[in-house]
Amino acid sequence: MSVEFDRVLIEPAYRKVAAAIGERILSRALRQGERLPPETELARQFGVNRSTVREALRELESRGLLQRRPGSKLMSVSRPQPATIGQGVSHALLLHDVTVHHLWEALTILEPPLAAAAAAARTPADLEALGEAIAACGAAATDTATAVQRTAEVFRCIARAAHNPVLGLAQEPLLQLLEPSLRIMIDRVPQARSRITAAQRRLLEAIEAQDEAAAREWMARHIRDFRRGYDLAGIDLSLRLTA
Amino acid sequence: MSVEFDRVLIEPAYRKVAAAIGERILSRALRQGERLPPETELARQFGVNRSTVREALRELESRGLLQRRPGSKLMSVSRPQPATIGQGVSHALLLHDVTVHHLWEALTILEPPLAAAAAAARTPADLEALGEAIAACGAAATDTATAVQRTAEVFRCIARAAHNPVLGLAQEPLLQLLEPSLRIMIDRVPQARSRITAAQRRLLEAIEAQDEAAAREWMARHIRDFRRGYDLAGIDLSLRLTA
DNA sequence: ATCGTATGATTGTCGGACAAACCGGCAACC
């Protein structure tokens, strides 16, 4: 007895259309920057209504596979931008009740090796970009929000210097999640900015000297310092992160 | 001279609607599992056409913020599943020309600390789940595809044992990207399966004993072994990953 | 050369329409 059947999957047309276009993009049959035909033409090709095509396009758009370039109405194929993808991940994490401690632990694990990899792989151009980012971050900005943004930008520069997109993209949601709590921390702890700047300079020196061990160690201290900042700011590490 | 204006941003209605609903979900004004009103009602509330509402729903659906529970036509609020999010990230990475080496380097950095964290935080329930996953992976499956799937599942169990969603979600795209190349490797290297199983058993022992250092070390060897496998299988590490 | 205008293509949005699927309930039936 007990004949078991698999759940028969019914797929709406808009998802089939999205899958068809998405598969072409992933397989690189459609190249980056290439422009898609107009919606009416797509509707004709797929044999569905324009409304159906539009629902499919919205899905691909939100995955970052399609975007509208300024000055063009036609959709064009694009590679998903780290900021976009990172936003999806950080939203997911927010809904999964991530705490400050989770985030800090992840930073502890990810960032020091990333700094080491950056020290190993950095080019002169990376070095220059990192130097500028650190200078911008050190410049006494009146606005806390921009100060936090620039701190995140320094991390991004380091990730870029490591020349590993996987690590860069893994880091992006962490930076986005870090923003609100870091803003509070900088606001409450007066010496936070100078400590961050000092750590960044040490990091820059280590990465410039291609000293992997030093880069790893300074970054580890930098992250540990964040924890101290949270304590000083009276931020409960077991608190859930917010948007 | 040279008066500079910011780019005036025009946002289509479907994106505004999506943003409005998404913001409610992120702020937890709409709780998990709660069901959204029907499309016609949403259209009435927002003062737009149903087609416009549908385009917005497609966007939220693809971000995993909404899903249709089986047996219900109404959309219900959901937290994005790691597999869904991971797919978005791995697609992005594929389009960013990620190589086997990038992936391997990321695994090298992420997995050993993850195993250590698992050793520290694991509960008896985690231990049991991990044991079962390893047993299932060790059982000689004829199918290479399922063998790879089960290997990935072991990694997921370890991440769950670490009780850190950030790390778990960071790992997910790596596992998805790993699949194709690992399949090739297992097919070409006869001893790969037994080496993987052996490493998993060592890991289980270390995690069971809550020996962080040992867990870290065995995982590091495990990942290094992957690299050896790639070499033996004749897989060029500078090759771009494929879907 | 710059500007204004006509023209065509394309999107954003709308209203309405209908079949199919699903739910709950109720009656019929073995």
Place this chain on the structure above:
DNA sequence: GGTTGCCGGTTTGTCCGACAATCATACGAT
């Protein structure tokens, strides 16, 4: 009693047709 069949109401999936706004392009005027 449990299963089956049927009915009405709700909701989605899909389609059709329509129109204003926007943009590209070409063309002509100043």
